[in-house]
Amino acid sequence: MTRINENYRKLQAGYLFPEIARRVGEFSAANPDAKIIRLGIGDVTLPLAPAIVEALRSAAEEMGRETGVHGYGPESGYDFLIEAICEHDYRARGVEIATNEVFVSDGSKQDSGNIQEIFGTESRIAVTDPSYPVYVDTNVMAGRSGNARADGAYEGILYLPATEANDFAPPPPEEPVDLVYLCSPNNPTGSVASQENLTAWVRWARQNDSVLIFDAAYDAFIQDDDLPHSIYEIEGARECAIEMRSYSKRAGFTGVRCAYTVVPRQLEGTTSDGERVCLADLWSRRQATKFNSVPYPVQRAAAAVYSPEGRKQTAEQVAYYMRNAALLREGLQAAGFGVFGGEHAPYVWMKTPGGISSWDCFGELLSRAHVVGTPGSGFGACGEGYIRISAFNSRENVEEAIARIRRVFSG
């Protein structure tokens, strides 16, 4: 009589992206001639930059030589990568992060899904709504929610509406919460948090002894140097925030897999007796027990992102996608659609035409325009009435998609 984890039964349908893949697959099978343009999952489409390819190739060759054997790597990542992270992602923006505060991993999806394990099951969670489904789903699986309501929201989780009225960057709540997931530049709304918004969050978190989980997977897409790239640019954030970064979008690593999480040494949680415990130690223990570091060639490839050629080449890729985002934003706006985001993020957040539901809009886009978007409601109840359109595709496909969307929804 082996009991299952019954929290899994509370989860709504499948995880969002496999569900989209399933529906697109069905449509495609029934309509083999349809030229489908995928602006859904947000997967990169440009080939790996030459500096990355070279790093992967040369690390593979190195591992084939007697003098180049690399077995189990250091638990939190090789120094050559961690030092590059501290230098380029932080020191270059005036932020000091120590090497023992960086934990290299195989993805921000994993990190943002696993981080909840180091906190108590009774912790109260808040997410902005809409948000990346992994934040909520992993807490539901861990038993930090009640059942789902009709709109897909779970009892016991606090949802902070991200709306047009607050520029899709909600302020801190009135009530205390233990853990808050924030994401900027935001997935899915494509918005970006201001210095003021993040300052308010850090102040609130310190007042309430709460922990912020700051997902900065899209930081490379910020176009304005004055906007915060890291939560640690906000004073006091070292005492209240964990930050996650990824190479997936900034360097085309969705099929290469590398990311990292920063847990400052000052950051603490408490036991039921009120003892303060260093969260970096807990995360280190979690990773040492359940993870085994990232492939050596992949860490070499991630380090190559920081080489002069790597920086230039990946910046060109980011610029290419951001030009797509601008075209989507302008093209759809000019056609009268309500469009947000896409200025500092590779996502455009579009109101569904005529106020139809997100999934209906997904269906219309797929069946009539052969364009795949992601239903906003898949990211939370407040995403209902929106669709996320990704800028990750070729220029040609993006232009064709804009033309098709305009044609279908004005006809």
Add this chain to the structure above:
Amino acid sequence: MTRINENYRKLQAGYLFPEIARRVGEFSAANPDAKIIRLGIGDVTLPLAPAIVEALRSAAEEMGRETGVHGYGPESGYDFLIEAICEHDYRARGVEIATNEVFVSDGSKQDSGNIQEIFGTESRIAVTDPSYPVYVDTNVMAGRSGNARADGAYEGILYLPATEANDFAPPPPEEPVDLVYLCSPNNPTGSVASQENLTAWVRWARQNDSVLIFDAAYDAFIQDDDLPHSIYEIEGARECAIEMRSYSKRAGFTGVRCAYTVVPRQLEGTTSDGERVCLADLWSRRQATKFNSVPYPVQRAAAAVYSPEGRKQTAEQVAYYMRNAALLREGLQAAGFGVFGGEHAPYVWMKTPGGISSWDCFGELLSRAHVVGTPGSGFGACGEGYIRISAFNSRENVEEAIARIRRVFSG
């Protein structure tokens, strides 16, 4: 007041291998001239086989071409790898595993650590003692144990002594248990389970509606074709067992990272209402939510293990390590030490000379012979009085280590 997961506080000291690394590092810093031979962690020492290097290199180059972009991969792995697994690891031994029962991952440590998540917190766990620390530690972290006793064992977990008397392959317990972790060829004892032993386990698991978690990470080291390589060679195992395999040791992937888990579609758990639930569906949901597949070049490299050259080259590496194991076994036995294992596994399980404790023996070996072993007690209370010696090193180092151990402990 963000509460931590207090189950972490029950964990004993650090995770075993980082703790060994720490002690070796301290010794090494204090004795910079000591030529340390590492037979501890069990990390491979031969360079990657040419077929593997070629697969990594060509996949990297492919990803740099417009026609070779590979972003997010299929959730459970690419078909080219899964089909090779089904064909070579199973069909070749008369076992039918369907492609939707195979879940490719970045390591058996991860899989054996994560699998417990799909089961209820109230599940009762059994492990053979000694065993790979991840099985117990991850269940302690999840709250499936009480506190640790003085000998390091946790209240609430059932330990099944693996002793000389039962050939280090304990039979099923009298009492019912929900989940049992088995490992063959065994880490750390180097023993291998017989057909009869596994048949008894499968029969017991089906009678008790229990789930067996069968870790076959070392299957490639079995030297006798009549011994079971997979638990699915035992009739009825599809109804009661999950199996894990790894490329880490069989193909030198400790720094490349690839493994897989098989969850047969027939295998079920129950809800508190008695409803039967397919465990493969739960594991699929877990992986889709918290994992993002293995790097494309790594999956190509794993598939190359099954190519004619890959099979030949990796078989030669396994043979090299197994010759080391034979030398260790024979050399230490001839010198009068009590030695087990090492016939179908790359580990030799040695009684500590004079019955000293495992950690004392570790310390003696390190300080006097400059040889690193792994204290048996780090794998469980029944490992006390033993030390694990790994065959993963050069022939020269293994021979030198044997000579030093003989010298130190007879002097």
